[in-house]
Amino acid sequence: MLRLLVPLPDRDFDVTEVAVPWRILRDAGFEICFATEAGGTAPQCDPLLLAGVIFGQLGARPEAVAFYREMETDPAFCAPVSWRGLDAADFDGLLLAGGHAPGMRQYLGSDELQDLVARFWQLGRPVAAICHGVLVLARARDPATGESVLRGRRTTCLPKYMERSAWLLTAWKLGRYYRTYPTYVEDEVSAAAGVFERGPRALTARGTMDDDGPAFVVEDGNYLSARWPGDAYLLARRFVARLHDV
8 A cells, every 4th residue: 555645734734735635545545644743633724714714705615624524533634643754765655735824834844844855856756736835845955956856847836816816805804814925935936946837817716526627737757736725636636646657
């Protein structure tokens, strides 16, 4: 059985970007290992995404919430390992999910996690990243060159127009909730990779279990990336296909 690593912050990760891939990957027969900085305690999603963020809008869809509630009973999720000291070679795939609330900085800014991700990247095994999760790769450094491991690779991430739109719609009530960092995700990823693909414009239409029409995923060798929760189903299915080639 292939073993997949899913690192997460202690709080504020995106419901859909974790629970949807978890469900699809689990149903495909993979073992999923969750990891947090210290380990031992179940991480918590961004609670606003369960409530709908603002006036019931912008939150996770009911199916994703149902998957999250199911995931909360998974023993591997309830007792994650610590990402400190993990051996990258123990895993066959890596999934880097996103989220935009302040608690994500623990995960996005961790030097230890970036080092682990860089070591895994060197193995050439499948890596999938979505939304802010692409920042972990953008910040992970190739030990030989000192540059981002994404240098020269095709990638997408949360597009600037999406990040800006969500911030403008909610800033009056939530402040900088949708601005995790002063620099837009797209700008940082573009500077690191140099081969950024924005994909078709989308603000409300999302991919589902039965319809990949609105979704967008970039594939470059062993690396797959997606923009936002609306791409989570397609990303997970493409990741399953890539893992089956391992």
